Each structure stands twice: as C-alpha cells, then as structure tokens.
Amino acid sequence: MNNIKYLLLRRVTQIIILGLYFGANAYGWKMLAGTFGSSLLMGFIPLADPYTTLQVLATGFVLGADVLLGALIITIFYMVVGGRAFCSWVCPINMVTDLANWLRRKLNLDKEEVNYRFLKRKTRYWIMVLGLLVSAVVGISAFEVLSPITIMQRGIIFGFGMGGAIVIAIFLFDLFGVKNGWCGHLCPLGAAYSIIGKTSLIRVDHDHEACTACMKCKVVCPENHVLHMINKESIMVTDGECTNCGRCIDVCGDDALEFSIRNYLKK
Amino acid sequence: MANSDNNRRKFMATTLQSVGLTALGGLLWSGYTHEVKASPLVLRPPGAIKEDDFLKACIKCGLCAEACQNRETNIDRDTGLAKIGTLKMAKGGDHNLIGTPFFIPTEVPCFMCEDIPCVPVCPSGALDQASVSNDKGELDINQSRMGLAVVHKESCIAYWGIQCDACYRACPLLGEAITIETQKNERTGKHAFMLPIVHDNVCTGCGLCEQACVTEKPAIFVLPLDISKGVAGDHYVKGWDEKDQERVKDAKAIETTTKRSDQSSTDYLNSGDLY
Numbered sequence: 001m002n003n004i005k006y007l008l009l010r011r012v013t014q015i016i017i018l019g020l021y022f023g024a025n026a027y028g029w030k031m032l033a034g035t036f037g038s039s040l041l042m043g044f045i046p047l048a049d050p051y052t053t054l055q056v057l058a059t060g061f062v063l064g065a066d067v068l069l070g071a072l073i074i075t076i077f078y079m080v081v082g083g084r085a086f087c088s089w090v091c092p093i094n095m096v097t098d099l100a101n102w103l104r105r106k107l108n109l110d111k112e113e114v115n116y117r118f119l120k121r122k123t124r125y126w127i128m129v130l131g132l133l134v135s136a137v138v139g140i141s142a143f144e145v146l147s148p149i150t151i152m153q154r155g156i157i158f159g160f161g162m163g164g165a166i167v168i169a170i171f172l173f174d175l176f177g178v179k180n181g182w183c184g185h186l187c188p189l190g191a192a193y194s195i196i197g198k199t200s201l202i203r204v205d206h207d208h209e210a211c212t213a214c215m216k217c218k219v220v221c222p223e224n225h226v227l228h229m230i231n232k233e234s235i236m237v238t239d240g241e242c243t244n245c246g247r248c249i250d251v252c253g254d255d256a257l258e259f260s261i262r263n264y265l266k267k
Numbered sequence: 268m269a270n271s272d273n274n275r276r277k278f279m280a281t282t283l284q285s286v287g288l289t290a291l292g293g294l295l296w297s298g299y300t301h302e303v304k305a306s307p308l309v310l311r312p313p314g315a316i317k318e319d320d321f322l323k324a325c326i327k328c329g330l331c332a333e334a335c336q337n338r339e340t341n342i343d344r345d346t347g348l349a350k351i352g353t354l355k356m357a358k359g360g361d362h363n364l365i366g367t368p369f370f371i372p373t374e375v376p377c378f379m380c381e382d383i384p385c386v387p388v389c390p391s392g393a394l395d396q397a398s399v400s401n402d403k404g405e406l407d408i409n410q411s412r413m414g415l416a417v418v419h420k421e422s423c424i425a426y427w428g429i430q431c432d433a434c435y436r437a438c439p440l441l442g443e444a445i446t447i448e449t450q451k452n453e454r455t456g457k458h459a460f461m462l463p464i465v466h467d468n469v470c471t472g473c474g475l476c477e478q479a480c481v482t483e484k485p486a487i488f489v490l491p492l493d494i495s496k497g498v499a500g501d502h503y504v505k506g507w508d509e510k511d512q513e514r515v516k517d518a519k520a521i522e523t524t525t526k527r528s529d530q531s532s533t534d535y536l537n538s539g540d541l542y
Binding site: 024025027028033034035037038039040046048052053056059060061062063064066067070126127130131133134137138139140141142144145146150151154155157158159160161162163164165166 | 285289292293296297299300301303304319320322323324326327328329330332333336337349355356358359360361364365366388389390391392
C-alpha cells in the first residue's frame, strides 16, 4: 500500500475550501465567500488572485482598494508557502487533471509519449503575458472568460450550465492529449504562481545519501523536471514550477524526500 | 563555425516560430474574447457602472449574487428557507459574459432592498455605491438605474380598453415611476382607457412590473438604458425651457446670402407669384 498522506491532506484541503465557498452562497456562511478572483475571508479579510487582478488592471480599470489589498495578501502568502501550492492544494482543476494523469498511467497511455513540438512547458508564460495583452486590447479580463478554474469553481457554487464542457475538455486533453497538458504547459495562473513562488520558504528537500534511484518520484511528479537533483545532489527543490504537492514524498520508499524550510541565512 | 551558424539559424527559426504562434494565439484569443462580450440586452445589479466599464471591472467573484441570495428579506415565509436570489452568475450557455452577475425580471425581479446588500460587498468598483446613495451619503435604492421599463402598447390590454393596472400596482414607486393616464374610449363612447405611462426619471428598472404583467409575454418589460432610451441630439433646443436655452445663449447666427435668399422670406411669400 502506497503512502498517500499528502495526497489525502490535499484532497481534504481542496474539498474543505470548496465547501466553504459553496456554503457562503447556499447557507450564508461567512468563513470564505466569493470565488478565487476575489474573496472575503472571515467576512472582512479581502483576498484576490494576483493574475486576475493584473488582467483587470491591464484593461485600464482602476480597481477598488479591496482587490488590490487582497492580491497583495495572496501574493505574500504564496511567496512564503510555495507559489504553486495554490495549484495542488486549492485549485479544483487539480482534481480533474490528477484523475486524468492517474488514468493515463493505468491505461498505459504514457508509454508512447507523443512529442508535441509546439507545446513546451514554457508556453504557459507566453500565455500569461498574452493574456494581459489581450485584456488590454479587448477591454475584458481575457483569461477569465475561459478559465476552467473559476468556471469549475463557480459551477460548484452557482451551478455549471454549459460550463462543465470546458472541465471535461481539460480532462480529455490531459488524458488523451498531452501529459500534464493543462497544468504543466498551458495554465497562465500556474505560470503566475510559479513566478510568485520562486523565493518561497517551504520546499521539498532531497537526501541523496538515502536515495536508491527507484525514480518513483519522477514518475508521479507532474513537473518532473524540477526533480533534476534526484540521486545526484542533496539539495532542495527550488524551482518555482514545483507545486509542493508532496506526491514525491508519498511515493518515496527511502525517506529521501521531505518538506523542509528554506534557509536564506545559511549559505 | 558551421555548428554556430546552425545554432543561430535554429535559434532564429524557433524565435520566429514562437513570435508567430503567439501572434496567432493573440488574434484568436482577442477575437474570441471580443465576441463573448456580454449581449447588450443584459440587466446588471443596482449601481453597476456603464456596461463597457463594468465588463472591465467585474472580477467575477459572485459576492453580489451571494449577498442577494442571502439577504434577510429573502426567506420564504412558509418553509423558512431562502428563496432563489435575483442575481444570477452567468454560466456557459447563458449568452452573457461568463461569471458576471445579471438578472431576468420575468424569473426573479429586483426587489429593491433598502439596505442594497449587493452593492457595498463589491470589491472591484464594478458596482458603485455612490450612484445608489442620496445627497446625505445614505444608501437609496430609488437612485439606481438598472434599466427602463418600456410598454409595447399593441399587446398591452389597457390600450385595448380592458381595465388592467397590474404593472402600476406592482411598481415599488407606485404612482411615480408608472402613472395611469386616462383617455376617452371612442369605441364604446362611455368608457375610459387607463394607460400605464413610464417615467424615465423615476423608473429604476427593477422589473417588478414586467413580472406582474398579465399578458402571455409581458407587454411591459425592462431594457438596459442604452437600448430603451433615445437621444434627441444637441441641435434640438427647447425654446420654451429657460434652462435649455442656456445651452445656446452664446450662439451666434451665421447669415449667408445667396441669390435666392437676398430677399427676406416674408417678401418672398408676399410677392404673389407662388403659383
């Protein structure tokens, strides 16, 4: 039996957060209201997604102070806990793409990896910048009109409508199209959080002495290029694209991986 | 040497490709985004700023819709449960910009809560509290202009001569936003038409009239202000209105004389050879 401690913790966190958002609309709970674009924590602490905020600013609209403060709070939070912790611990699409990924492995679709020449992991940064440009030109937050993340979240809170189609599309794309296609190559929100999380303090630490080079971690990792140090060096995973999901820690049978705190003072 | 040339060529090619694909993506994305801009026939929450700016500003958080859903007055007296709120968040297939709040009066109109729960919660400024506040800075829902009710008189049974004042009675600003004008019914010779007339300086566009209308498809309905209002243009001046006259007090007449106008118009009319 595989260790699934962090996987379980993540699912519980994701479901609790979505549940709180759902309850805010359905039962008037005050814990966490709104959506990822902008929320209200405990009824008075504003939270806002930094990339969404940037898109609105790009349209030329001067946003209310609540959103700006909220974006600042979220930015600082993820600068500390690992930018893409949002992706693996909060984002509902993560459950969809994780399922697609798991099925991919079960159905042996990974064996014949097709080389998608145009789809590199850097593509998401292009999309991130492009999203801001399109927002400025058209005058609408460009990513928000098709973001499967908030479409899925609003679907859970307010009802899906036809919006469910894009969630299914992402699932099919990740299952039959590109491995980790959405989260690992296209999502501009993930790209933004990668940048925010570059300096973050909570990191996966690798112990090269304990590693037996089974490479289970690399198989399960959705961004496995960040694990370049496996069985080579005893250093931390410092790449901003690491989602801090902890799956590598779960699958490691040698205790060679563990969460740790980055120490900037120690050289 | 040959190798570095190769590298440079490869670098140039991939750069060109990246830029080209980005341009392609940008065009497709812009086109799509432009097309999904909300239909102009959408009714926004009270205090919503001008539609173009609203589309920029709305961060699609849904706090307004949640406040509307959970407002204190929204409890069903029989069951004690919350009724469906007025504001809906646009979903895929709603033909509105996805994630933005709107309402459909025939389903659930705006009940014009005095404390306007939906407006102060807006974090982005898409709903402007000042526009629904009176001179003293207190919230005043009567200031809101969500739209304007319009009567289609051919399907309004009051215009047929049948007595109906459902819209007039349903109006939260009874006797102000909709008034009843009486006219003699020449067909019968002894009855009166009681015609609903909407006044655009009072109507908030809440849609209670539209919901109350008894005809199969409402003969009175709310349209966004841009759609329901005409514009006479600057060049019409009300000669009987002192305030309107102010607009042209500095205007100078420009007189041009042509062959046909060298005589004054009175001379021309009195000259006798009109026929």
